[in-house]
Amino acid sequence: MAExxxxxxxxxxxxxxxxxxxxxVRGVDLDVEEGELLGVVGESGSGKSVTFLAAxxxxxxxxxVTGSVVLQGEELIGKTPQQMRSVRGRxxxxxxxxxxxxxxxxxxxxxxxxxxxxSHQNLTNKQAATRAVELLDLVGIPQPEQRSNQYxxxxxxxxxxxxxxxxxxANNPKLLIADEPTTALDVxxxxxxxxxxxxxxxxxxxxxxLITHDLGVIARVADRVDVMYAGRNVEQGLVDNLYDxxxxxxxxxLLSSIPQAGKDRLTPIRGFPPNMMSPPSGxxxxxxxxxxxxxxxxxxxxxxxxxxLQTACxxxxxxxxxxxRQ
Amino acid sequence: xxDELLNVVNLVKNFQVRRTxxxxxxxxxxxxxxxxxxxxxxGQTLGLVGESGSGKTTVGRCILRLIEPTSGxxxxxxxxxxxxxxxxxxxxxxxxxxxxxxPFASLxxxxxxxxxxxxxxxxxxxxxxHNDKVFELLELVGLSVDHASRFxxxxxxxxxxxxxIARAxxxxxxxxxxxxxxxxxxxxxxxxxxxLFEDLQKKLGISYLFIAHDLxxxxxxxxxxxxMYLGKIVEIGDRDSVFDHPTHPYTKAxxxxxxxxDPKVERLRSRVTLxxxxxxxxxxxxxxxxxxxxxxxxDICAQQEPVLELRATSQMSACHFPES
Numbered sequence: 001m002a003e004x005x006x007x008x009x010x011x012x013x014x015x016x017x018x019x020x021x022x023x024x025v026r027g028v029d030l031d032v033e034e035g036e037l038l039g040v041v042g043e044s045g046s047g048k049s050v051t052f053l054a055a056x057x058x059x060x061x062x063x064x065v066t067g068s069v070v071l072q073g074e075e076l077i078g079k080t081p082q083q084m085r086s087v088r089g090r091x092x093x094x095x096x097x098x099x100x101x102x103x104x105x106x107x108x109x110x111x112x113x114x115x116x117x118x119s120h121q122n123l124t125n126k127q128a129a130t131r132a133v134e135l136l137d138l139v140g141i142p143q144p145e146q147r148s149n150q151y152x153x154x155x156x157x158x159x160x161x162x163x164x165x166x167x168x169x170a171n172n173p174k175l176l177i178a179d180e181p182t183t184a185l186d187v188x189x190x191x192x193x194x195x196x197x198x199x200x201x202x203x204x205x206x207x208x209x210l211i212t213h214d215l216g217v218i219a220r221v222a223d224r225v226d227v228m229y230a231g232r233n234v235e236q237g238l239v240d241n242l243y244d245x246x247x248x249x250x251x252x253x254l255l256s257s258i259p260q261a262g263k264d265r266l267t268p269i270r271g272f273p274p275n276m277m278s279p280p281s282g283x284x285x286x287x288x289x290x291x292x293x294x295x296x297x298x299x300x301x302x303x304x305x306x307x308x309l310q311t312a313c314x315x316x317x318x319x320x321x322x323x324x325r326q
Numbered sequence: 327x328x329d330e331l332l333n334v335v336n337l338v339k340n341f342q343v344r345r346t347x348x349x350x351x352x353x354x355x356x357x358x359x360x361x362x363x364x365x366x367x368x369g370q371t372l373g374l375v376g377e378s379g380s381g382k383t384t385v386g387r388c389i390l391r392l393i394e395p396t397s398g399x400x401x402x403x404x405x406x407x408x409x410x411x412x413x414x415x416x417x418x419x420x421x422x423x424x425x426x427x428x429p430f431a432s433l434x435x436x437x438x439x440x441x442x443x444x445x446x447x448x449x450x451x452x453x454x455x456h457n458d459k460v461f462e463l464l465e466l467v468g469l470s471v472d473h474a475s476r477f478x479x480x481x482x483x484x485x486x487x488x489x490x491i492a493r494a495x496x497x498x499x500x501x502x503x504x505x506x507x508x509x510x511x512x513x514x515x516x517x518x519x520x521x522l523f524e525d526l527q528k529k530l531g532i533s534y535l536f537i538a539h540d541l542x543x544x545x546x547x548x549x550x551x552x553x554m555y556l557g558k559i560v561e562i563g564d565r566d567s568v569f570d571h572p573t574h575p576y577t578k579a580x581x582x583x584x585x586x587x588d589p590k591v592e593r594l595r596s597r598v599t600l601x602x603x604x605x606x607x608x609x610x611x612x613x614x615x616x617x618x619x620x621x622x623x624x625d626i627c628a629q630q631e632p633v634l635e636l637r638a639t640s641q642m643s644a645c646h647f648p649e650s
Binding site: 157186191192220243244253255257261263267268272 | 377378482484485512513514515516517518520521524539541542543545546547569579580582583584585586587588589590591592597599600603604
């Protein structure tokens with residue numbers, strides 16, 4: 001069994017707002033193994049981004065974070081902002097949906113990579129500049145030498161995302177968290193960026209967490225999947241198993257909602273996601289679940305091994321078998 | 327009554343760009359839509375797909391004359407919209423409606439849902455009390471009658487999109503232009519909206535121009551598909567022939583870029599990954615506009631612009647070296 005690089009246990013994130021508390025993450029348990037590509041999937045408001053923003057220490061002070069996040073044996077919850085700054089970029093890095101807002105518009109991209117390199121490594125300006133060009137080349141930017149002297153606005157969306165990836169992997173982190181990295185891009189460019197991310201994983205053994213709402217993206221690149229709903233993980237497992245025989249009614253619902261060749265009628269999930277100021281008691285999915293029974297209102301289901309998957313459903317073993325491909 | 331409801335012939339839309347310091351005195355033009363022709367039959371759906379900047383939204387707006395086309399013809403129900411005076415156009419627009427992408431921006435936050443839905447009726451001078459019609463429309467799109475007195479902020483994205491659809495249906499249109507109507511929604515909600523479009527078409531015989539960048543959604547809902555690249559249609563045809571046997575290299579690459587929700591299939595697929603990104607429509611490549619990213623490009627592609635040619639029954643593509 002591969003070593004675990006990141007272990008999240010009972011992570012809870014609550015935001016204080018003028019209207020009351022928002023329970024964004026409600027007890028997430030999750031492991032990331034060394035060198036794997038873990039896909040985290042969920043719809044808007046499922047807590048998938050907040051979970052990892054909390055892990056990397058990028059939430060505002062208005063967020064109350066409890067639980068445990070262990071990165072390579074080191075507990076991160078409770079670290080000071082200064083301590084976290086030395087972790088970020090060196091041990092783990094994060095990239096976001098909008099590459100333009102992640103880059104500084106008034107600095108040349110080469111300089112921004114140099115800055116990242118020098119904040120964690122003792123490199124001379126010349127060494128760092130050379131390394132920056134190598135990194136740009138690595139992420140597939142043509143003419144890296146000239147490009148490193150250009151400003152972010154001179155790059156297209158896809159090229160900017162490559163620059164952001166170059167910055168993120170500059171110090172060879174153990175873990176790269178990619179939060180919807182291709183959502184703002186066209187499909188042909190998305191395919192290119194996914195290839196870059198996959199290459200980083202395979203070439204450097206970097207573990208990657210890919211947060212997305214797109215089950216197709218996960219099917220293409222992920223080794224393992226974690227499905228989130230209403231601030232909790234509802235199902236985890238190897239990508240083949242999860243797509244082949246999902247157990248959790250929510251995972252099944254997602255797969256039935258997606259248009260696919262040869263599918264005549266889509267089956268939406270009824271209702272809509274809960275308000276996270278007052279999530280339903282017990283299993284949060286019960287209000288939309290066709291298999292819910294009274295006991296689902298009481299007990300919060302924990303992840304349990306069933307049929308090659310970790311599934312958080314009280315009734316997992318009683319559900320009829322599921323056929324995605326029609 | 328002919329089968330053809332909408333006929334677009336050689337539609338062109340150029341936008342003049344303001345002079346900037348760098349462009350000097352030369353006026354610059356963005357060729358958003360160049361010589362686009364297609365037709366939609368009654369009760370049918372044409373899916374218009376393409377990446378950002380391909381001109382698909384501009385086509386939709388030119389049809390409604392929300393923006394004036396530079397040249398070309400749009401015939402609706404046998405009448406030429408371009409030559410109509412404003413009053414005539416307004417009367418014809420009753421029969422053509424649009425639903426936008428963003429369900430948050432397309433509803434007035436200060437109007438109740440009921441008055442938003444009734445507004446087209448008032449604008450078009452439909453006489454009488456509109457309450458019954460509003461209730462009927464709400465039920466038609468899967469909302470309930472008591473939603474009429476509520477405000478948009480009380481609804482989720484999917485529900486708001488249903489309100490937008492009810493408003494579009496108010497005047498019993500023959501054509502609805504759906505401009506990325508589900509791309510702001512989560513998949514579990516999107517499925518319900520797509521089903522609604524299908525049900526409404528079956529029940530009311532409406533035609534759709536379904537504009538989207540998501541090919542799996544278009545494949546699901548459209549009868550015919552038109553693929554646009556940099557302002558031009560590069561391939562058009564029946565859904566299954568375009569998806570199963572794409573003849574234009576761009577169509578092939580686009581289909582190959584879309585991930586399939588099955589990891590086993592994904593692993594076995596051969597993939598064409600395009601290099602680079604879409605060039606600027608301000609300065610499109612000579613000849614075939616796709617040639618700068620095409621793996622088949624030869625000298626002729628730079629010199630001579632390919633025209634749409636018939637490749638199979640009702641499938642056309644514009645390429646010098648079509649896929650077979």
